Amino acid sequence: MIEFHLDPRSGVATYLQIVQQVKEALRLGTISVGDQLPTVREVVADLAINPNTVAKAYRDLEREGLVVARQGRGTFVASTLAPAASLPHYEALRAELERWLETAEGAGLDEESIRALISATLREMLARRVA
Amino acid sequence: MSPPIDARRLGKRFRRDWVLRDCTLTIPEGAIVGLTGANAAGKSALLSLAAGLLAPSEGSIEVLGRDPLREPAVLAEVGYVAQGAPLYRSFTVAETTEYARRTNSCWDEELVADVLTRIASRTKVGSLSAGERARLALALALGKRPRLVLLDEPFAGLDPLAGREFLQLLMDGVAETAATVVIASHVIADIERVCDHIVLLTGGGVRLEGDVEELLDSHRILMGPRRPLGSIRGVRSIVRERYSGRQLTLLVRSDGPIFDPSWTVERVGLEELLLAYMAPERMPVPVPPERLPLRWHG
Amino acid sequence: MAWVTWRQHRPQLVAGLGLLVALAVAAFATRLPIQAAYHRDALSDCLPPTSRSGCDIIVRHFQSEFDSWVAALRGLAVLPALAGVFVGAPLLARELEHGTHRFAWTQGVTRRRWLLSKTALLAAAVIAGGAVASAIVMWWRSPFDTLQGRMAPSGFDVEGLVVPAYALFALATGVFAGLVYRRTVAAMTATLVAFASTRFLVLKFLRPHFLAPLHNTVIATDTARTTGDWVLSDVLVDAGGRRITAGREDLAVLHAQHAGIDPHTYLVTLGWKRVIAYQPAGRFWTFQLMEAGLFVALAVAVVLVTLWLVRRTPT
Numbered sequence: 044m045i046e047f048h049l050d051p052r053s054g055v056a057t058y059l060q061i062v063q064q065v066k067e068a069l070r071l072g073t074i075s076v077g078d079q080l081p082t083v084r085e086v087v088a089d090l091a092i093n094p095n096t097v098a099k100a101y102r103d104l105e106r107e108g109l110v111v112a113r114q115g116r117g118t119f120v121a122s123t124l125a126p127a128a129s130l131p132h133y134e135a136l137r138a139e140l141e142r143w144l145e146t147a148e149g150a151g152l153d154e155e156s157i158r159a160l161i162s163a164t165l166r167e168m169l170a171r172r173v174a
Numbered sequence: 175m176s177p178p179i180d181a182r183r184l185g186k187r188f189r190r191d192w193v194l195r196d197c198t199l200t201i202p203e204g205a206i207v208g209l210t211g212a213n214a215a216g217k218s219a220l221l222s223l224a225a226g227l228l229a230p231s232e233g234s235i236e237v238l239g240r241d242p243l244r245e246p247a248v249l250a251e252v253g254y255v256a257q258g259a260p261l262y263r264s265f266t267v268a269e270t271t272e273y274a275r276r277t278n279s280c281w282d283e284e285l286v287a288d289v290l291t292r293i294a295s296r297t298k299v300g301s302l303s304a305g306e307r308a309r310l311a312l313a314l315a316l317g318k319r320p321r322l323v324l325l326d327e328p329f330a331g332l333d334p335l336a337g338r339e340f341l342q343l344l345m346d347g348v349a350e351t352a353a354t355v356v357i358a359s360h361v362i363a364d365i366e367r368v369c370d371h372i373v374l375l376t377g378g379g380v381r382l383e384g385d386v387e388e389l390l391d392s393h394r395i396l397m398g399p400r401r402p403l404g405s406i407r408g409v410r411s412i413v414r415e416r417y418s419g420r421q422l423t424l425l426v427r428s429d430g431p432i433f434d435p436s437w438t439v440e441r442v443g444l445e446e447l448l449l450a451y452m453a454p455e456r457m458p459v460p461v462p463p464e465r466l467p468l469r470w471h472g
Numbered sequence: 473m474a475w476v477t478w479r480q481h482r483p484q485l486v487a488g489l490g491l492l493v494a495l496a497v498a499a500f501a502t503r504l505p506i507q508a509a510y511h512r513d514a515l516s517d518c519l520p521p522t523s524r525s526g527c528d529i530i531v532r533h534f535q536s537e538f539d540s541w542v543a544a545l546r547g548l549a550v551l552p553a554l555a556g557v558f559v560g561a562p563l564l565a566r567e568l569e570h571g572t573h574r575f576a577w578t579q580g581v582t583r584r585r586w587l588l589s590k591t592a593l594l595a596a597a598v599i600a601g602g603a604v605a606s607a608i609v610m611w612w613r614s615p616f617d618t619l620q621g622r623m624a625p626s627g628f629d630v631e632g633l634v635v636p637a638y639a640l641f642a643l644a645t646g647v648f649a650g651l652v653y654r655r656t657v658a659a660m661t662a663t664l665v666a667f668a669s670t671r672f673l674v675l676k677f678l679r680p681h682f683l684a685p686l687h688n689t690v691i692a693t694d695t696a697r698t699t700g701d702w703v704l705s706d707v708l709v710d711a712g713g714r715r716i717t718a719g720r721e722d723l724a725v726l727h728a729q730h731a732g733i734d735p736h737t738y739l740v741t742l743g744w745k746r747v748i749a750y751q752p753a754g755r756f757w758t759f760q761l762m763e764a765g766l767f768v769a770l771a772v773a774v775v776l777v778t779l780w781l782v783r784r785t786p787t
Contacts, residue, residue: 051367
């Protein structure tokens, strides 16, 4: 069973932290297919957070196909994560990213602007997928 | 479905002082609302009006679609805890829950017992600690399985551990009953953790209201060299201006992404945002309430 | 609401019960010597309408022997006020003073139903208590009632139907005062004042006129007192029917003393008479009904006003 922890100062939205922690647990093998996630009640009684937040996190996970909610019985792990990208892919992507970053810096963007551009573009891309 | 609270131009006057004036707001169902503002801003008055303890001096308020003064039966679905959690000090804990059980048609014994764990039922209310009294008051409010819970400064007098415990029990009760909650507190940190909706009162009026996420998404802090200001692309209005030497810091309402390279752009925390709206530094008179459209695409 | 009312007013109701028990015990204990004296002096022979020689003295002796106790009994007239001061006044005043109304009035019972149920249940208790106290006093006073009647306030106020009626009125007044003053001590004081003033006003101005008083004209020397009746006034009038002032009376007595005549006989020769206005003893139950009815009606009116006002109270 997973136990969540919340970092209110991290700047990351609460529901995202929950989603990330579920994915981490899947990656590490702490939980596997068929395990039950803590109920909404259990999570909020432990963390003192808004039940809607937990519900939203679980819905997101369900949309990604990682968990499934069974009416009246709880939320269960449905599948594992796709295997992490292989090492050579990783290196290639990293090099490409470095090149792009140098271009952006050359155009005059500072660190914050680069981060804003990346996160906004990523968000839009994911939003287009869902719609 | 009627909203849990619907106030229209609500006003309340005590003798000659207006505690609330021209207050219009709607609380969305299922939200956990933080009602905040300075000490005499009108938070207690608003909750008392919703609980049918006060009559409006002008305007109207409807709770779950009904006027709490004309149809007091609606209060059976409202769990209200007044400031200081007033209870009968000579009653035992068991007698207090018995009182509530007998004066409410709906009663969830299990939920009450959950909230009251580790409190002996024979203890007199007068000898409970502040945290235990707050829990008892919460248990009584949740025990009737209300659709709306109103809490007036529930954290006052609670140490951090008791405050966290209270919040845990409250959230558990909300998860169980799916109630809408309004927590009035002038300490923003206490409610920042759980609220998804904020109402900020200043001087008896609604200064800011909206979904927390959208508020945080639509405000930014801009820092840059001091200069005369024109319009900045992506900035809809300036909430607060501060000067320090040659640095200018703005807190702005944005209506789009801000990519102006002459400014450093940062997100703002909820507490700072609320404080900026509370401060009168850059408040034009009269102040229109800032209310957000339900969606914008960033 | 029955359990709620019982639990919240348990101390007062238990104290009230204790008071009644103490009253009963005291009544029983003090009755024994009275009973003994009664038999010793064979007073049953002296009860009107029977009479025998020397009865006058025996009766007077008997009465003076227990005079202090009978007088002390008048103090029981304060009992109904206790219902108002200690049960009625704290009902609303304590809730409002401590803010617990913010808890009590936000449950599933409306303010009016809460107040009405509590008042009705306490009214029943207070009426029952008043009836028991009245019964105890009536039992204790029976020989004195026969000898000196109970039409006068010393008997009327502590017997019969009026005692529970006073208690009900006191309770209603207390509840109302609690709503108006919102502080327990102030409400208790106000209740006492209001209750006492109302009782005084009714006694002084209304009760003597419930039914038209009867008049008895006797010669000036007649000193016999009509027993059992409530004497309202006893004045000297001259032959023409005019009231004689104290100055005029003193003058006549002085004149008689100078002339060496017995003053009483002199007054008779002047044609002066005594006019006694009184309410006859036979009207006891009629008057009891009327006064009890009056106080019950007042109580109901006060309760209705309180119920109407409680909805409008800003808190």
